[in-house]
Amino acid sequence: FSSTTPIKATLFPGDGIGPEIAESVKQVFTAADVVIDWDEQFVGTEVDPRTNSFLTWENLQSVLKNKVGLKGPMATPIGKGHRSLNLTLRKELNLYANVRPCYSLPGYKTRYDDVDLITIRENTEGEYSGLEHQVVKGVVESLKIITRKASMRVAEYAFLYAKTHGRKKVSAIHKANIMQKTDGLFLQCCDEVAKKYPEIYYEKVVIDNCCMMLVKNPALFDVLVMPNLYGDIISDLCAGLVGGLGLTPSMNIGEDGIALAEAVHGSAPDIAGKNLANPTALLLSGVMMLRHLKLNKQAEQIHSAIINTIAEGKYRTADLGGTSTTTDFTKAICDHL
Amino acid sequence: FSSTTPIKATLFPGDGIGPEIAESVKQVFTAADVVIDWDEQFVGTEVDPRTNSFLTWENLQSVLKNKVGLKGPMATPIGKGHRSLNLTLRKELNLYANVRPCYSLPGYKTRYDDVDLITIRENTEGEYSGLEHQVVKGVVESLKIITRKASMRVAEYAFLYAKTHGRKKVSAIHKANIMQKTDGLFLQCCDEVAKKYPEIYYEKVVIDNCCMMLVKNPALFDVLVMPNLYGDIISDLCAGLVGGLGLTPSMNIGEDGIALAEAVHGSAPDIAGKNLANPTALLLSGVMMLRHLKLNKQAEQIHSAIINTIAEGKYRTADLGGTSTTTDFTKAICDHL
Numbered sequence: 001f002s003s004t005t006p007i008k009a010t011l012f013p014g015d016g017i018g019p020e021i022a023e024s025v026k027q028v029f030t031a032a033d034v035v036i037d038w039d040e041q042f043v044g045t046e047v048d049p050r051t052n053s054f055l056t057w058e059n060l061q062s063v064l065k066n067k068v069g070l071k072g073p074m075a076t077p078i079g080k081g082h083r084s085l086n087l088t089l090r091k092e093l094n095l096y097a098n099v100r101p102c103y104s105l106p107g108y109k110t111r112y113d114d115v116d117l118i119t120i121r122e123n124t125e126g127e128y129s130g131l132e133h134q135v136v137k138g139v140v141e142s143l144k145i146i147t148r149k150a151s152m153r154v155a156e157y158a159f160l161y162a163k164t165h166g167r168k169k170v171s172a173i174h175k176a177n178i179m180q181k182t183d184g185l186f187l188q189c190c191d192e193v194a195k196k197y198p199e200i201y202y203e204k205v206v207i208d209n210c211c212m213m214l215v216k217n218p219a220l221f222d223v224l225v226m227p228n229l230y231g232d233i234i235s236d237l238c239a240g241l242v243g244g245l246g247l248t249p250s251m252n253i254g255e256d257g258i259a260l261a262e263a264v265h266g267s268a269p270d271i272a273g274k275n276l277a278n279p280t281a282l283l284l285s286g287v288m289m290l291r292h293l294k295l296n297k298q299a300e301q302i303h304s305a306i307i308n309t310i311a312e313g314k315y316r317t318a319d320l321g322g323t324s325t326t327t328d329f330t331k332a333i334c335d336h337l
Numbered sequence: 338f339s340s341t342t343p344i345k346a347t348l349f350p351g352d353g354i355g356p357e358i359a360e361s362v363k364q365v366f367t368a369a370d371v372v373i374d375w376d377e378q379f380v381g382t383e384v385d386p387r388t389n390s391f392l393t394w395e396n397l398q399s400v401l402k403n404k405v406g407l408k409g410p411m412a413t414p415i416g417k418g419h420r421s422l423n424l425t426l427r428k429e430l431n432l433y434a435n436v437r438p439c440y441s442l443p444g445y446k447t448r449y450d451d452v453d454l455i456t457i458r459e460n461t462e463g464e465y466s467g468l469e470h471q472v473v474k475g476v477v478e479s480l481k482i483i484t485r486k487a488s489m490r491v492a493e494y495a496f497l498y499a500k501t502h503g504r505k506k507v508s509a510i511h512k513a514n515i516m517q518k519t520d521g522l523f524l525q526c527c528d529e530v531a532k533k534y535p536e537i538y539y540e541k542v543v544i545d546n547c548c549m550m551l552v553k554n555p556a557l558f559d560v561l562v563m564p565n566l567y568g569d570i571i572s573d574l575c576a577g578l579v580g581g582l583g584l585t586p587s588m589n590i591g592e593d594g595i596a597l598a599e600a601v602h603g604s605a606p607d608i609a610g611k612n613l614a615n616p617t618a619l620l621l622s623g624v625m626m627l628r629h630l631k632l633n634k635q636a637e638q639i640h641s642a643i644i645n646t647i648a649e650g651k652y653r654t655a656d657l658g659g660t661s662t663t664t665d666f667t668k669a670i671c672d673h674l
């Protein structure tokens with residue numbers, strides 16, 4: 001790809017603050033001479049019987065065809081029987097690995113310096129099976145499913161990621177002391193893959209201990225790979241170390257090179273439409289998308305512009321203690337380019 | 338009770354550093370004129386068929402009879418089919434609530450000041466059901482069980498605890514957006530109990546968000562109540578905020594007023610027998626036991642002596658950056674009494 005050949009990519013602006021922060025991404029990309037032919041997709045207003053979700057068949061086909069996309073926050077309509085839109089996308093598109101980098105943003109102070117963590121989350125099964133039932137009144141059970149197939153592919157992805165990104169260590173996070181069979185299978189797969197990467201230090205850490213060590217000393221960790229729910233929990237914990245989900249990007253990886261970058265914060269309906277939202281998480285997710293497209297030069301330029309704007313501190317949105325609007329903050333980033 | 342009538346209590350010194358830190362508790366209690374008639378219990382060396390565990394029938398009967406006990410770390414013998422000793426105790430004794438306070442120790446600096454959190458963990462079911470099986474090769478499932486009975490009693494305990502300890506808020510932690518039936522039932526029980534405590538602020542927080550908020554601003558929380566695995570994770574995270582499991586006490590609550598206080602850190606076989614262990618977690622667990630026995634004066638005296646010894650900083654064990662032995666640290670606490 002060259003930056004002047006338009007690349008087709010799906011864009012889900014999403015709900016609430018989604019459209020505003022998506023607009024910010026478009027402007028910043030344009031300012032950096034990244035020409036994307038955005039295929040904008042909007043979630044339907046009623047359930048599409050082909051997806052059993054408000055996500056339409058066309059929504060899914062767009063990602064499958066373009067193989068790359070960017071997604072804002074989506075609010076799942078409230079009411080019985082509506083599957084989460086975020087999860088439906090992950091499941092229907094078979095987005096098996098969820099990569100969530102968390103790193104300290106220079107100039108934005110938290111209690112932690114130099115955090116640099118990559119959470120790689122299995123994204124399709126585990127506690128998210130959706131299989132639950134009432135056994136008798138007052139006794140309910142849910143099924144956690146772990147398969148060799150899903151565990152192998154996320155483990156493969158994690159070690160390959162570590163290798164290609166110059167990372168030194170992969171920690172497999174589990175609770176196999178309690179769930180010996182399910183988490184045990186997950187670990188077995190990690191063990192197996194680890195053998196193929198002797199240059200990468202490999203360890204197994206029980207999730208409770210991992211959380212304790214993360215808040216005490218995050219520098220103990222590097223790349224972390226784990227089943228779905230632990231990934232959900234640990235990635236939010238890690239985001240908290242550096243300031244929260246408003247500042248951290250993510251990308252979902254599927255078969256056949258599909259990648260859907262995603263801001264995982266909420267749709268913040270209370271501030272929607274008020275030009276107050278912080279677009280950083282979606283912008284950094286966009287940077288991940290550009291890196292995936294091998295547009296590394298532009299990715300790094302945009303990344304620096306975001307980081308420098310935040311570090312200078314003159315233009316910051318309210319969530320970071322500033323008074324800037326979304327558009328002012330976006331303009332400041334564009335001015336850095 | 339008066340402090341001079343001996344009270345009978347079960348003591349499990351436990352494994353590894355267990356005997357050393359249990360000795361420290363005995364000395365400190367004696368120095369504070371707390372006369373306990375310790376019923377010392379040792380785990381068996383082979384499986385007792387009546388318990389299907391290395392825990393003997395006598396071990397369990399001792400707690401059931403005395404109704405109060407203190408427990409050091411227990412290492413579960415490695416090998417197939419051995420149930421965790423810690424879990425067997427909780428399950429066989431029906432210890433349904435696990436209370437884990439985490440508070441900043443004055444004088445022991447971490448990244449967080451003024452942490453003051455109480456995790457109340459359902460202790461008998463959830464992801465700890467032990468029900469797992471392979472469906473077909475490469476596909477394994479585990480069952481999470483949530484019952485109305487167990488959820489109600491832990492919710493009742495949490496709100497009663499909040500009320501009797503002057504706490505203002507109870508947060509129920511869940512992932513009911515994914516596990517609508519299981520975590521949904523848990524929340525329903527919390528909702529129901531909350532109605533009986535209008536003076537206590539009640540909220541529901543999704544576990545991932547809870548972890549993010551805890552590391553950003555632990556002061557947002559007060560008492561937290563949750564299913565088993567979330568309690569395991571969140572209590573370790575909270576412990577990390579104030580320095581780790583070596584500094585935090587816990588107590589297991591059962592029916593009929595049974596209470597088993599417990600240091601939840603490991604048995605640290607590497608330093609066992611070397612007079613290097615930090616007895617703080619077991620000492621503070623002992624303080625919880627005394628409070629449970631309504632020996633409040635002695636409990637507060639011992640508590641102050643521990644806190645002051647750590648705050649002064651002259652006698653600290655290696656895990657806290659000092660060079661004191663277990664016995665020196667213990668003596669320093671006794672000297673404060």
Ligand SMILES: CC(C)[C@H](C(=O)O)[C@@H](O)C(=O)O
Pocket residue numbers: 084086087232264514515545
């Ligand atoms: C919105 C919710 C269903 C989702 C999840 O649990 O995966 C979110 O927390 C996330 O991490 O993307």
Ligand SMILES: CC(C)[C@H](C(=O)O)[C@@H](O)C(=O)O
Pocket residue numbers: 177178208421423424569601
């Ligand atoms: C040792 C382990 C089985 C135990 C648990 O998972 O409950 C421990 O982590 C705890 O928190 O007491």
